[in-house]
Amino acid sequence: MIKLGVLISGSGTNLQAIIDAISAGTLDAKVVLVISSRPDAFGLKRASEAGIPTIGLSREVYADRDAADALIARKMLDAGAEYIVMAGYMRMVGAPILETYKDRVVNIHPALLPSFPGAHGISDAYNAGVKVTGVTVHFANEAYDQGPIIAQQSLEIREGESLESLEARIHAIEHRIYPATLQLIAEGRVTITQDRKVSIT
Numbered sequence: 673m674i675k676l677g678v679l680i681s682g683s684g685t686n687l688q689a690i691i692d693a694i695s696a697g698t699l700d701a702k703v704v705l706v707i708s709s710r711p712d713a714f715g716l717k718r719a720s721e722a723g724i725p726t727i728g729l730s731r732e733v734y735a736d737r738d739a740a741d742a743l744i745a746r747k748m749l750d751a752g753a754e755y756i757v758m759a760g761y762m763r764m765v766g767a768p769i770l771e772t773y774k775d776r777v778v779n780i781h782p783a784l785l786p787s788f789p790g791a792h793g794i795s796d797a798y799n800a801g802v803k804v805t806g807v808t809v810h811f812a813n814e815a816y817d818q819g820p821i822i823a824q825q826s827l828e829i830r831e832g833e834s835l836e837s838l839e840a841r842i843h844a845i846e847h848r849i850y851p852a853t854l855q856l857i858a859e860g861r862v863t864i865t866q867d868r869k870v871s872i873t
């Protein structure tokens with residue numbers, strides 16, 4: 673069983689998928705703390721309802737980014753978190769977190785990285801007219817959206833598909849692939865090789 677600390681900023685549907693997978697017994701993990709970069713994030717309610725301790729950080733806390741990240745790292749360590757799971761966390765994680773949790777910060781991105789990094793992966797892919805997009809789970813490092821890729825799943829954009837439809841299908845994939853990938857980590861099957869690629873055994 674691995675202990676996860678989850679970072680969110682918004683609705684927290686990926687957090688919910690993780691909570692549900694743990695309840696269903698398909699993810700051998702425990703969420704020990706949820707920290708939100710916004711105190712009004714709906715995901716905090718989901719966490720509380722699941723009996724998970726929460727912290728909502730106000731905007732002022734982030735005025736000093738390093739201090740905010742040091743605080744987050746400290747709280748996660750105190751809670752016993754072994755991995756940090758970014759689930760719709762809309763802030764960069766900086767050195768204090770990345771050094772404390774080296775190669776143990778995981779992120780999900782709603783596009784096939786390295787294509788369409790950034791905050792609008794789904795609509796950027798849609799507007800570019802690509803025929804295939806998808807979801808990426810990767811380790812976070814100091815290069816934004818460029819850390820070692822753990823898992824990806826593609827989908828074909830349908831002829832005439834609306835952005836809303838694509839978003840719904842991307843999120844459905846996210847909600848399956850994130851708990852499944854975390855389970856691989858929980859089983860100790862995910863390692864980073866010397867050339868900084870991910871090997872899954």
Ligand code: GRF
Pocket residue numbers: 680681682683684685686687715759760761780781782846
């Ligand atoms: C997801 O699409 C995730 O890939 C992106 O932000 C969204 C978060 O959604 N980074 P939610 O808060 O988990 O519902």
